[in-house]
Amino acid sequence: MTIAVAASAVTAGSAALPDLAVSTQPVSLSALIIQGSSTNQGGDGIAEFYGGRFTENLAEDIRTINFLTGPYGILRELRVERGGDPDVVLSSGWGAANASLLLAHLSATGDPLLTDSTWVLDNNVANPNGGFGTRYPLFALIGVNPLPTGTPALPDGPTVISTATEYDINSNAPKYILNPVADLNSLATYLSGRLGQGSLTLPVRDDGSPGCDAPCATTLNDDGSTAVAFTADGRSMRATVRKVNGVTYVGYHTDELPLLAPLRGVGGDTGKKLADAL
Numbered sequence: 001m002t003i004a005v006a007a008s009a010v011t012a013g014s015a016a017l018p019d020l021a022v023s024t025q026p027v028s029l030s031a032l033i034i035q036g037s038s039t040n041q042g043g044d045g046i047a048e049f050y051g052g053r054f055t056e057n058l059a060e061d062i063r064t065i066n067f068l069t070g071p072y073g074i075l076r077e078l079r080v081e082r083g084g085d086p087d088v089v090l091s092s093g094w095g096a097a098n099a100s101l102l103l104a105h106l107s108a109t110g111d112p113l114l115t116d117s118t119w120v121l122d123n124n125v126a127n128p129n130g131g132f133g134t135r136y137p138l139f140a141l142i143g144v145n146p147l148p149t150g151t152p153a154l155p156d157g158p159t160v161i162s163t164a165t166e167y168d169i170n171s172n173a174p175k176y177i178l179n180p181v182a183d184l185n186s187l188a189t190y191l192s193g194r195l196g197q198g199s200l201t202l203p204v205r206d207d208g209s210p211g212c213d214a215p216c217a218t219t220l221n222d223d224g225s226t227a228v229a230f231t232a233d234g235r236s237m238r239a240t241v242r243k244v245n246g247v248t249y250v251g252y253h254t255d256e257l258p259l260l261a262p263l264r265g266v267g268g269d270t271g272k273k274l275a276d277a278l
Helices: 046-055 067-078 094-109 137-142 180-193 258-266 268-277
Strands: 013-020 032-035 062-065 088-092 118-122 159-165 216-221 226-232 235-244 247-252
Touching: 032 046, 032 067, 032 094, 046 062, 046 088, 046 118, 062 067, 067 088, 067 094, 088 094, 094 118, 094 159, 180 258
Parallel strands: 032 062, 032 088, 088 118, 118 159, 159 247
Antiparallel strands: 013 216, 216 226, 226 235, 235 247
């Protein structure tokens, strides 16, 4: 399986760009609006995603709303009168799909609520060509948004960042749901990374262009996307960033099959060699 970034596979590139350090300067924000996910309905810990980057420089407090309120819950908070600074919506998993559905509606109607706002859709179930909702539209029967994240480029419109993790059942679900090995690997990826985004780097600036708040190296790929290499929580990581039709898609790569992680962890050198062979 390859990770889908803006509905296309990642290809290697060649043109190296300079290393970027401390490139994301926090912007002034009115409020951080957080919606939980289906397995974390209260939104616990989401405010600390990406090192708590979006909790800085808030003019008002953090507004956390329950997942069960759906897109309407987010809309209700957006309509609360605040200062002149823009709001940030941060949601994850199925909650990100809720936010994506609301975003599509507000974009289609040209709602001024979108002006200068920022939407961070973490591990997005509505990720194009791989999100659980878009991969398996039948689950729309239980309320999963089947429409892929996308928004027209509008003047003074929102910054939209949608992230996906390779193999994760939320944002990069198996193409064939009846493949038990792929399903187990996808579930293992989800469980190993669940609520671990606090130490994860979001390799984009506040305007959605590639860059990191810690030293990272970027490479311009032949297909126009940008490969980003960085270190998070002591681990070397890679991501691909592509902006399409006003949405910045971030795809995190997984270098080893998560299903084999226990074998690597407890099997010593023999286990590592066996995992590599598999």
